[in-house]
Amino acid sequence: MAQDLEAGPRVTTAAFADRLAEAVERKRSQLVVGLDPSLELLPLEVRGESILGRAETARAYARFCCGIVDAVAPYVVAVKPQVAFFETLGGDGLTALERVCDHARNVGLLVIADAKRGDIGSTARAYATAFLEPREDGTPLADALTVSTYLGHDSIEPFLQACRLHGAGIFCLVRTSNAGAGDVQELTLSDGRRVWQHVASLVDDWGADLVGERGLSSVGAVVGATVPRAVGEARRLLPRSILLLPGVGAQGATPADVARAFTSGPASALVTASRSVIYAYRGGQSDWRAAAGSEAARLRSEVWSVSGW
Amino acid sequence: MAQDLEAGPRVTTAAFADRLAEAVERKRSQLVVGLDPSLELLPLEVRGESILGRAETARAYARFCCGIVDAVAPYVVAVKPQVAFFETLGGDGLTALERVCDHARNVGLLVIADAKRGDIGSTARAYATAFLEPREDGTPLADALTVSTYLGHDSIEPFLQACRLHGAGIFCLVRTSNAGAGDVQELTLSDGRRVWQHVASLVDDWGADLVGERGLSSVGAVVGATVPRAVGEARRLLPRSILLLPGVGAQGATPADVARAFTSGPASALVTASRSVIYAYRGGQSDWRAAAGSEAARLRSEVWSVSGW
Numbered sequence: 012m013a014q015d016l017e018a019g020p021r022v023t024t025a026a027f028a029d030r031l032a033e034a035v036e037r038k039r040s041q042l043v044v045g046l047d048p049s050l051e052l053l054p055l056e057v058r059g060e061s062i063l064g065r066a067e068t069a070r071a072y073a074r075f076c077c078g079i080v081d082a083v084a085p086y087v088v089a090v091k092p093q094v095a096f097f098e099t100l101g102g103d104g105l106t107a108l109e110r111v112c113d114h115a116r117n118v119g120l121l122v123i124a125d126a127k128r129g130d131i132g133s134t135a136r137a138y139a140t141a142f143l144e145p146r147e148d149g150t151p152l153a154d155a156l157t158v159s160t161y162l163g164h165d166s167i168e169p170f171l172q173a174c175r176l177h178g179a180g181i182f183c184l185v186r187t188s189n190a191g192a193g194d195v196q197e198l199t200l201s202d203g204r205r206v207w208q209h210v211a212s213l214v215d216d217w218g219a220d221l222v223g224e225r226g227l228s229s230v231g232a233v234v235g236a237t238v239p240r241a242v243g244e245a246r247r248l249l250p251r252s253i254l255l256l257p258g259v260g261a262q263g264a265t266p267a268d269v270a271r272a273f274t275s276g277p278a279s280a281l282v283t284a285s286r287s288v289i290y291a292y293r294g295g296q297s298d299w300r301a302a303a304g305s306e307a308a309r310l311r312s313e314v315w316s317v318s319g320w
Numbered sequence: 321m322a323q324d325l326e327a328g329p330r331v332t333t334a335a336f337a338d339r340l341a342e343a344v345e346r347k348r349s350q351l352v353v354g355l356d357p358s359l360e361l362l363p364l365e366v367r368g369e370s371i372l373g374r375a376e377t378a379r380a381y382a383r384f385c386c387g388i389v390d391a392v393a394p395y396v397v398a399v400k401p402q403v404a405f406f407e408t409l410g411g412d413g414l415t416a417l418e419r420v421c422d423h424a425r426n427v428g429l430l431v432i433a434d435a436k437r438g439d440i441g442s443t444a445r446a447y448a449t450a451f452l453e454p455r456e457d458g459t460p461l462a463d464a465l466t467v468s469t470y471l472g473h474d475s476i477e478p479f480l481q482a483c484r485l486h487g488a489g490i491f492c493l494v495r496t497s498n499a500g501a502g503d504v505q506e507l508t509l510s511d512g513r514r515v516w517q518h519v520a521s522l523v524d525d526w527g528a529d530l531v532g533e534r535g536l537s538s539v540g541a542v543v544g545a546t547v548p549r550a551v552g553e554a555r556r557l558l559p560r561s562i563l564l565l566p567g568v569g570a571q572g573a574t575p576a577d578v579a580r581a582f583t584s585g586p587a588s589a590l591v592t593a594s595r596s597v598i599y600a601y602r603g604g605q606s607d608w609r610a611a612a613g614s615e616a617a618r619l620r621s622e623v624w625s626v627s628g629w
């Protein structure tokens with residue numbers, strides 16, 4: 012249990028930011044592939060007996076995601092399973108998620124669980140335990156987690172603790188890629204800044220004591236690639252944070268839109284693409300694994316090229 | 321799957337707000353008990369063989385929560401399982417959560433899943449499916465869900481859809497009960513309002529077309545009981561919303577602090593208490609079920625009394 016592991020302040024693995032930077036430089040890749048399994052989009056051969064129910068669907072999700080992991084592994088530094096899709100299948104879905112995360116880690120990839128969790132007090136601690144602290148077998152479910160910021164510093168503190176003690180990372184929601192982001196994040200404050208700009212400065216503070224040997228903090232930020240102006244501004248406000256940039260591909264942004272994000276180092280930003288990679292096979296007749304691998308390879312080269320490293 | 325169920329716009333059950341209002345008036349209770357299972361706080365007799373691992377711990381959580389459900393059922397209108405604690409146990413934990421939710425619904429209680437989910441596009445849809453749409457057996461996991469608001473209207477829309485089609489409810493995070501709430505929620509906007517007050521007005525809009533026969537909307541709001549000033553102001557900004565008020569008990573607020581929340585009707589606010597009820601046995605020598613039942617009975621009377629109905 013978490014309590015025992017926190018008895019002494021020992022870091023069991025290197026800082027997340029350093030592990031990521033090492034992987035980026037070794038693989039010359041800043042690409043993260045999102046795993047968003049959806050039954051009606053899976054190749055027929057993978058669906059199997061999914062019509063029989065949830066347990067079979069969960070097994071199909073695991074088969075598909077593990078196949079994608081193998082196909083994209085040479086071209087990406089991390090995978091980003093989207094927890095929601097697994098949750099639709101209850102306990103069976105979570106078991107499938109664990110299998111996929113374990114497989115990705117076994118083939119040498121980092122795992123960023125996209126769950127956007129956020130709560131207070133003992134509940135926030137429980138989320139940190141669920142995603143970032145060692146389980147019975149000594150490994151955490153994920154290396155990093157996306158987290159909500161609306162509840163403020165005490166909702167983040169348990170995750171920071173996991174970063175300090177277990178070499179975990181977090182990506183805080185700052186400016187998202189969707190149309191509704193304007194409703195709250197783009198409101199103008201009395202000092203003239205936008206809400207998301209203020210949140211960015213909070214994130215910079217939270218990550219100040221988690222800067223690793225490569226100069227990057229294990230406290231990163233989610234900034235939508237669909238708003239290039241915001242990407243540049245976020246880079247300025249968060250000089251040491253790794254920016255996780257969703258929105259390239261299916262949501263319409265291009266790697267060129269995010270070039271400015273990489274000015275703090277080759278590993279200072281990560282481009283995530285999900286449906287455009289994992290369902291690439293739907294655009295043609297090729298094998299689903301081969302199609303995902305090709306698209307990941309193409310995108311990895313394009314991103315590396317615009318990053319200027 | 322959800323897609324089939326949405327082919328025609330049929331509501332399979334009454335609106336959440338009406339179901340809740342009926343329960344409040346019938347039971348003369350505005351109390352919701354939070355289910356926050358934590359191994360080290362469970363009665364020894366319930367822990368069983370939990371030392372053997374996660375699966376056994378999950379069974380202990382289910383035993384404990386189902387026992388609490390039975391003990392408090394006469395005094396509460398709903399239970400609020402805190403999903404984080406179940407997630408610490410992976411697939412076994414989610415299976416336990418399903419068992420607890422099903423049991424609560426079987427004994428006639430409403431279930432408010434406290435998960436604070438929020439994401440965009442197909443991911444938001446998946447969360448709505450996971451928590452609020454009918455599963456294979458035709459019932460949803462929960463009647464209502466707490467949701468994040470930072471991502472704006474399109475992150476909420478799939479949940480509103482579940483309210484319209486399946487009689488579900490949501491509680492949107494507006495002003496939370498923790499110290500860090502000031503970091504973002506209390507920022508002053510250029511028009512002089514606080515961020516949370518703006519969010520409250522958004523929530524009022526989102527719920528406008530989901531007002532039921534009793535005059536209350538199925539789109540509610542989470543407002544911390546620890547800030548009595550905010551409770552009164554939220555009531556004014558959200559005249560038709562059911563306010564979910566955490567913070568009474570272990571977090572220090574009293575029922576008197578939230579009396580103003582009930583001015584829109586007996587069911588227009590719900591007081592939630594978690595640890596002070598479910599772990600009431602730790603304050604004395606009594607049976608854990610009896611202690612939880614007594615504390616729930618006491619709190620229900622106190623809340624009903626201050627509500628003025």
